Amino acid sequence: MPTKVYKPTSPGRRHMIGADYSEVTKSKPEKSLLAAKPKKGGRNSYGRITSFNRGGGNKNRYRIVDFKRDK
Numbered sequence: 001m002p003t004k005v006y007k008p009t010s011p012g013r014r015h016m017i018g019a020d021y022s023e024v025t026k027s028k029p030e031k032s033l034l035a036a037k038p039k040k041g042g043r044n045s046y047g048r049i050t051s052f053n054r055g056g057g058n059k060n061r062y063r064i065v066d067f068k069r070d071k
Contacts, residue, residue: 001019001020002023003019034062034063036061041055
């Protein structure tokens with residue numbers, strides 16, 4: 001597995017090396033095994049903000065995994 005070398009933006013990152021998972025994961029997951037994950041943005045069922053500073057970000061999707069293997 002290849003390693004990823006980080007740029008020294010701080011003293012702690014100067015000699016930091018991490019794992020690169022490019023060989024492990026595919027570039028794109030199978031489209032039929034994805035489900036939409038609705039965004040809440042810190043809002044309750046009335047649409048009012050109940051958790052502040054939540055929202056934005058990239059679009060997420062559920063990966064449907066059949067753990068029981070019965071389908």
